[in-house]
Amino acid sequence: MSRSTRSTTIRIVTIALATTGLGVAGAGLAVAAAPQSGFAQAVETVVQGVGVDWSAMPENYTQEQYEAFWDAEYTGEDLLELQNIWSLDETETKARAGQMILDGKELPFAPGTHATAPLSADAEAAVGEFFAAGYTVDDAQALGALWSTDILETKARAGQMILDGQTVPVDPSGTPAPAATPAG
Structure with missing residues (x-):
């Protein structure tokens, strides 16, 4: 060679x-x-x-715990509340809660206790307008700090202001979506 x-x-x-x-x-x-x-x-x-003892699950967290937690119909909001109560990260919280469910123990609250109510059609349209105008999550956080509102309420409020032709007190940091052209 x-x-x-x-x-x-x-x-x-x-x-x-x-x-x-x-x-x-x-x-x-x-x-x-x-x-x-x-x-x-x-x-x-x-x-x-091929004979390798390996799991996609993080260490000390099993498939059974995962399934027990979600099958019990706990929500993402419930998970966040448990993280706050126990001062644990997401994986540790699901592992602990799942194991408690498997062991027949009660969690601090019932499944779905902290679920967010679905948005009305008007609020969904306002949130869509918020993002279409070029606003970002960072912009929503700045507005939320200004208005002392949660992120969802902030996006809906700012979007409604845009729909009503009002000026939002924070300029969008993103690029507005191109306007739709009528079919014809």
């Missing part, structure tokens, strides 16, 4: 290994971000199929 052929072969192998490593790292990050996604479960099945 000539020197240039060997150099080319080494480069190709190095690129292939680097690409494979990046792919594996990317898959690992995707699995860590969403351990219950279909992708994470597929990766777990394949890895376990």
